[in-house]
Amino acid sequence: MDRLSSVLSAFRPKATSVTSLRFSRQREHLSLSSDSSYWLYMISGELTLTAQGNSRTELKEGDGVWLASGQNMDVSLADKRQFETSILICEFDFGTKALNPLLDLEWQWIKVEKDGGIAQQLLPLNTLLLAESLQPRCGSQVIVERLAEAYLVQMLRQFIQTQKIQLGLLAGLSDIRLARAIVAIHEQPQQAWQVASLAEEAGMSRSVFSGLFKKTMGMTPMAYLTSWRMRLAAQRIKNGDRNLAILSDQLGYQSEAAFRRTFKKVIGVAPGAIGR
Structure with a gap:
């Protein structure tokens, strides 16, 4: 068994929702369940996410961030003149947080920049995921959920191959x-x-x-x-x-x-x- 499958065979991710969310006000609030993991992808615009303890990340169009555990966050738009700022939110049930060793990274936000190598590897799946989620067709819900799950596994694989994470199980597997x-x-x-x-x-x-x-x-x-x-x-x-x-x-x-x-x-x- 390969190194990532040795974990995912016991703790397999399941996509529970894939939605897009638009922001129009300069400051808003985003509440994400601590019992779930999330992939956030900037469809358009720019914003800054700030969580408790002032942990923050800036996202531009094409950037994304993986949250091993959801948090309550403040959302600040980069420019109040932006007409459209939207983000894709993929929510995953990854098993009970206290049991899954991959979720020990709850204090970390793993950012994936648009022009980086990881984003380029994810591009084919990302294109399919956006097309199916933003233009729903017959059977789209099932397709989107499976694509999101494949996307997450591919992303974790890239984290390991590029040694993106420095501490914890994914770092050990790297x-x-x-x-x-x-x-x-x-x-x-x-x-x-x-x-x-x-x-x-x-x-x-x-x-x-x-x-x-x-x-x-x-x-x-x-x-x-x-x-x-x-x-x-x-x-x-x-x-x-x-x-x-x-x-x-x-x-x-x-x-x-x-x-x-x-x-x-x-x-x-x-x-x-x-x-x-």
């Missing part, structure tokens, strides 16, 4: 050496992995691997292994898998009691609370 160890964890969470065996998967010495992993991922290799196991467990319980004895064995725990203790420590609630 390093081919770390990616080998991360994919091994994703594909075989039940294995009794140790730092030495993961370093061997990466083709690195134990000390160099440990240092690079923590610097890039923001946690130690063993902490990520535990986090991935518990997130998988929570996802499976949420989807109806309630046999904890079998689940704990499938994720490499020798006892259900040890699994329960680790689950509560990492997720913050008992396994039964996830089911409810």
